[in-house]
Amino acid sequence: MKLIEEGRGELIQPPDVEAFREWNRTQKTRRLVDKVMDEHEAVRRFVTDGCYIGTELYGTVRAPMSLAREVVRQKPKNLRVSGQGVLELDLWLAAGLVEALDITYIGLEVYGVSSALRREVESGRVKRVTDWSNAALSWRLKAASMGVPFLPIRSMMGTDTLKVSAAKVVEDPFTGIKVCLVPAMILDVSLIHVHRCDKYGNAQVDGISGFAFEIARASKRLILSTEEIVDTEVIRQQPDRTIIPYYLVDAVVHAPFGSHPGEMVYDYARDEQEIRAWIKASETAEAAQNYLQKFVYDLPDHQAYLEMIGEARLAELRRKAESHR
């Protein structure tokens, strides 16, 4: 296969599909064991210093926000982050946890550019940055989920996005056209928030599936947070709804309103007021620290966070989601 062009970006975690197979053979049990634990234990056990970590879906939509806050509370050092995110990665950036970024998009959508991202990258505190497109990142996860070292894709070519990435352009040996090869992204750990799962980790999501299917299969360790822990019989009644089977999962954390201030389709709506509170606070390093103090460091866990937000507000968000149906 003829190599035509190579991105000069650093491949932050080179994929090793043989080691990944070996890992899946030796480190992932096939037994149906109860994996329910609290967020403190799940993060302590699986989110380690320097780990290569991803989250799904993102920021304001089915986001593992309760787990993201627990990560901030435990302060793992030098995280290498697979960067598709809004509020969750913003919190980690503001807390100074991020050493390297494989980034496609970190921003605040309608609210614009992320101040935390700007501060951390422009100052050089995030030491390594490699850019990709959104599809490229998703397809990198897909390659890992397939157990292959790369996938050919047709975007990124001709641009600086390719030049600063770690992708390569080659001539396809079958058709002769140029294709861009993106390397598999095998994560040390990922965090996914779901609507429901059983104690073993058989999980279902409602609505769009984002990249849950791919990232779950691309990760050596997987922490699920879930709105509801259901009996396995509920899963068995509709096995076609299971997007993540139990053997991929290492921890199940019960987290009602786990996506707050983001939404959970059909369950509760976005909390615009609390989203804006973070966006305002994130504008300066000092205000961001005050926010983290109040909403994360000073609280022992997610339950305390929900108590601070208050039942009335949470009930209102449920009513709002009901009216959207």
Next chain:
Amino acid sequence: MSTATTEYSANEIMVCIAARLMKDGTTAFIGTGIPMLAASLAQRLYTPNLITVFEFGGVGPIMEELPMAVGESRSFHRGLAASGICDTMETAQRGFIDYGFLGGAQIDAYGNLNTTVIGKYYPPKVRLPGSGGGNDVGSLCWQTIAIMRHDVRRFVPKCDFLTTPGYLDGPGAREAAGLPRGSGPLNVVSTLALLGYDRQHTYRMTLEAVYPGVSVEQVVQNTGFELIIPEQVPTLDPPTAEELHTLRQEIDPDRLYI
């Protein structure tokens, strides 16, 4: 189009012009902001069978309320399918998505866009969010429409960083780079004018029409590169009362964008 009115904002006329570009019975990849408003307006007034596709999986929603994020529930409210990002991007890669909407901090004469950095790559003067789906939309949709505020800081001779491909550096460049044959930019809807591309010869940006009250000279002064200006430059109809009413009363009553 019915009675004209003179009172409207820059965002409102961009939404109306973009809505009039949509075609019924086509598919369009939609991002956050102005494209959502334009698609919603087009669906209500002009193109009831426009199928919108949102990158995280929403296909064919009925946008009764504006989504605030490309993955949120309103992006697949009463939709035809709720899928995932690999599926929507692969659908574009297979040639199923007719139009894609883009935005950026900078655009050049070939429609290349920058949403990554201002200044050098690392560490940058300003770190912007990154490509997101922009590069993929610009690579894989058949035709793209960029929506941009029109000034010399944004319409630049050369982007600081080429995030999303337009026509790269001219005729044949996309195909030579390996991008799908026959794809590329169609229009730019700016705050001053509707622009297109000279797809016969140079593939550079052309002035297609100005908005009411905007002169050709004003467009030239706000563009940091040489535009192709035809002898006759028509003036577009202003937003109609019906368009403005629909936009203000039904689509964005909370005035989040307009």
